[in-house]
Amino acid sequence: xxxxLISIVEGLVEDKSAIKVDVEKNxxxxxxxxxxxxxxxxxxxxxxxxGRIAKAIRILMRAKAVxxxxxxxxEID
Numbered sequence: 001x002x003x004x005l006i007s008i009v010e011g012l013v014e015d016k017s018a019i020k021v022d023v024e025k026n027x028x029x030x031x032x033x034x035x036x037x038x039x040x041x042x043x044x045x046x047x048x049x050x051g052r053i054a055k056a057i058r059i060l061m062r063a064k065a066v067x068x069x070x071x072x073x074x075e076i077d
Contacts, residue, residue, distance in 0.1 A: 001072065004064055005034055008057055013042035031071045034061070038076075046076055 002021050010016050018039035025032050038046055047054045058074045065072040 001061065001064060002034065005036065005061060005074065008060065009036065009038065009046065012045050012053065013038050015039040015042055031073055033073045033075060036074060036076045
């Protein structure tokens with residue numbers, strides 16, 4: 001899942017070396033949280049107009065998670 005998120009984001013940003021994904025597992029709610037960090041100059045490219053690109057990234061990640069029977073959340077910092 002982490003590799004999928006990185007591959008999606010690599011196609012959107014200019015500074016690929018600044019991509020960082022932290023994975024955190026919440027045991028009480030059984031949700032895996034993916035925290036995405038990119039360079040400040042690339043933040044607008046990840047969020048998109050009115051958050052459309054960020055929403056699309058979350059939809060793709062959730063679709064893959066459903067196939068794997070996981071619960072996930074993607075946070076963009």
